[in-house]
Amino acid sequence: MSESEVTTEGVRGTRPGREATTGTSAGRRWRRKRRGEQPVVPPAEFTSYYGKPVLNPPVWESPDIPGYLFLGGLAGGSSLLAAGCDLTGRPGMATAAKTGAFAAGVLSLAGLVHDLGRPLRFLNMLRVFKVTSPMSVGSWILSGYVPSAGVAALCALTGRLPRIGAAATAGSALLGPAVASYTATLVSDTAVPAWHDGYPEMPFVFVGSGATAAGGLGLLAAPAGETAPARNLALFGAGMELAAFERMKRRIGMVAGPYSSGRGGRYVRAGKVLSLLGAAGATLGRRSRIASAASGAALLAASAATRWGIYHAGMASAGDPRYTVIPQRQRLRERAKTAESPGLPAAG
Amino acid sequence: MAARARQPGRPASQPGGLASLFTMLGGGLREAMAGSAAPGGRPAGAPRDFDPAAVSGYPDHPPRMGFFTDTSVCIGCKACEVACKEWNHVPSGDLAFTGMSYDNTIGLGADTWRHVAFIEQRKPLAFQEPGVHHEDVDVLALASQGSGTSPGEAAITPPTPGGAGDQLRWLMSSDVCKHCTHAACLDVCPTGALLRTEFGTVVVQEDVCNGCGYCIPACPYGVIGQRNGDGRAWKCTLCYDRLIDGMEPACAKACPTDSIQFGPLDELRERAAGRVGQLHRAGVTDARLYGESPDDGVGGDGAFFLLLDEPEVYGLPPDPVVTTRDLPSMWAHAGAAAAALTIGAAGAFAAALLGKRS
Numbered sequence: 001m002s003e004s005e006v007t008t009e010g011v012r013g014t015r016p017g018r019e020a021t022t023g024t025s026a027g028r029r030w031r032r033k034r035r036g037e038q039p040v041v042p043p044a045e046f047t048s049y050y051g052k053p054v055l056n057p058p059v060w061e062s063p064d065i066p067g068y069l070f071l072g073g074l075a076g077g078s079s080l081l082a083a084g085c086d087l088t089g090r091p092g093m094a095t096a097a098k099t100g101a102f103a104a105g106v107l108s109l110a111g112l113v114h115d116l117g118r119p120l121r122f123l124n125m126l127r128v129f130k131v132t133s134p135m136s137v138g139s140w141i142l143s144g145y146v147p148s149a150g151v152a153a154l155c156a157l158t159g160r161l162p163r164i165g166a167a168a169t170a171g172s173a174l175l176g177p178a179v180a181s182y183t184a185t186l187v188s189d190t191a192v193p194a195w196h197d198g199y200p201e202m203p204f205v206f207v208g209s210g211a212t213a214a215g216g217l218g219l220l221a222a223p224a225g226e227t228a229p230a231r232n233l234a235l236f237g238a239g240m241e242l243a244a245f246e247r248m249k250r251r252i253g254m255v256a257g258p259y260s261s262g263r264g265g266r267y268v269r270a271g272k273v274l275s276l277l278g279a280a281g282a283t284l285g286r287r288s289r290i291a292s293a294a295s296g297a298a299l300l301a302a303s304a305a306t307r308w309g310i311y312h313a314g315m316a317s318a319g320d321p322r323y324t325v326i327p328q329r330q331r332l333r334e335r336a337k338t339a340e341s342p343g344l345p346a347a348g
Numbered sequence: 349m350a351a352r353a354r355q356p357g358r359p360a361s362q363p364g365g366l367a368s369l370f371t372m373l374g375g376g377l378r379e380a381m382a383g384s385a386a387p388g389g390r391p392a393g394a395p396r397d398f399d400p401a402a403v404s405g406y407p408d409h410p411p412r413m414g415f416f417t418d419t420s421v422c423i424g425c426k427a428c429e430v431a432c433k434e435w436n437h438v439p440s441g442d443l444a445f446t447g448m449s450y451d452n453t454i455g456l457g458a459d460t461w462r463h464v465a466f467i468e469q470r471k472p473l474a475f476q477e478p479g480v481h482h483e484d485v486d487v488l489a490l491a492s493q494g495s496g497t498s499p500g501e502a503a504i505t506p507p508t509p510g511g512a513g514d515q516l517r518w519l520m521s522s523d524v525c526k527h528c529t530h531a532a533c534l535d536v537c538p539t540g541a542l543l544r545t546e547f548g549t550v551v552v553q554e555d556v557c558n559g560c561g562y563c564i565p566a567c568p569y570g571v572i573g574q575r576n577g578d579g580r581a582w583k584c585t586l587c588y589d590r591l592i593d594g595m596e597p598a599c600a601k602a603c604p605t606d607s608i609q610f611g612p613l614d615e616l617r618e619r620a621a622g623r624v625g626q627l628h629r630a631g632v633t634d635a636r637l638y639g640e641s642p643d644d645g646v647g648g649d650g651a652f653f654l655l656l657d658e659p660e661v662y663g664l665p666p667d668p669v670v671t672t673r674d675l676p677s678m679w680a681h682a683g684a685a686a687a688a689l690t691i692g693a694a695g696a697f698a699a700a701l702l703g704k705r706s
Contacts, residue, residue, distance in 0.1 A: 047658060048661075049467070050446075054665050055567070056570040056572065058564060059564055060561055084693055084696070084697045117574055118557070118558045119558075121557075124540075125558065127539060130535075130540070133562065134678075135560060139538060176689075177689045181685045181689065184681075185678045185681075189536060189675055190536075192565045199678045203686075204681075204685045207688060228699075228704070229696045232695070232696035324665055328665055329666050
């Protein structure tokens, strides 16, 4: 039965009725966009179930989880900076870095707990230790790191118990790099294409971003005469982050799409621009207290923007079946090709 | 039967509290590490008959149980979806009209543990002759012959000549948790809420899960989900409580066409191989098994399928891989990055020292 509405402007909403061509809307075909980047993978036939994602996208929310990634990097980098300042006699920056590390560590933990579906059950994370679960490993690292960073910060701020303070500073500097890097494994150890496929470079992006943030905080908060190591750390971090990110995007091909487009792409681009501005400002404005502080703020913002970009890109890649199906199809085709040519050794 | 005394979701060999730390070290962890070794399909060192229950701390366990879902006989009745919801107290979820054929549940998640996919295609199904008409058939005369109608006479109508437009097939498939041999959800769970049962299946302990949500993006099939207003992760338990009492899962019990078959995995694999051969001989050349091979990226599924088209048509990944397969390499890279950060920080101070001197 064909149903349509007759209006003064003619027949509207004509439905095909019995002539409906069933099945033509199932299994959408992916059409290549005319404009923009060409996909690296040949646009072979792509089908999906009504365009619905294959994966269930992460339920992790912003700002909790991207904030947790950013603050973990900031805390880890700052603890290293603090230990170095203690060793080289830069008490002003040491106190700033210790306080920053502790605050970032606590907030990072708070973000993680707040994002749990059952926050009161946080301690369930500590009923087991599993190296196969980066979140389990991370919970144990954080539960060692945060108290240690807290003692270091309190001793520095109050000036009491210097020996315990020194031990706590050393302890948090030892755990700091782990705090900054484990979150990369955490996001990579998922089926989310943009996160998983980037796993070799991801930790370098993360520690680079952490060093950028820690250097930025040092430039922002430390007295003028003590900022040189913070500036150097920020430049090192920004360089490593940008280089690792570029390498990752190039290697993973079409799966890197969400790092360049959409919300994730906008954050990543903002991070890049802020990073370059901050690095330039920190280098050129090294004599100026104000220029240094402004560069520090830009570097902190750059690190945060990168983390938010990675978060949103991951969400986008999980929500689009293209990023799951096309690389897997490609893998199957290559495996079939290898199997067909017995002369070639099988890919290990 | 000793198993009867057990609480569902908490087998005697995997108690909560501190003791579970050691269980994890001896069980889930050992399994997971064994399951994360080599690139390309089955992990190195994992034999083809890798026994997930045995490596999880059940030396003496019943055979591995699973599902074989033969979609070629699925009629899309959704009895499985309903039976599952009834038996497991699964809430209705947020159902809305999707316009996707007869599918409003869309996919698996916290509130959908069996999901029936509907796909309409313009393809003939084997030797099917579409567009038959029955106007000139005397059905009363045929009925009066009773069941004695010979096959020749029973072929009542000639097929009408039809073009491609007459060809229609309707694919229906009841999807479910795959209960992977190497299960990413189980590997990444930081609380030990997810566990391997003695039947080789994977179950969430609802009283342990703290809703961290890590298992959700870890699953390569998009099975497990977080329940709204509850916060915890939920998925198919393969009716663990029924299994303990020697009963088949609710969905298999309710399936009117035996599209969902339950049994020991070895037996199901044999049956499935026979069924594919039968369909191929009948001209259904599209028939293929999915998730049956222990050589795939998850070491084979405990719940596998007979499909009539590519997996992605049904919303399934064509070549799923357990994410923890690459975990040793991920940790190695993270360690290298941590070292790089330490060296970079040391370098930052060294450069500052040199800068001061010059």
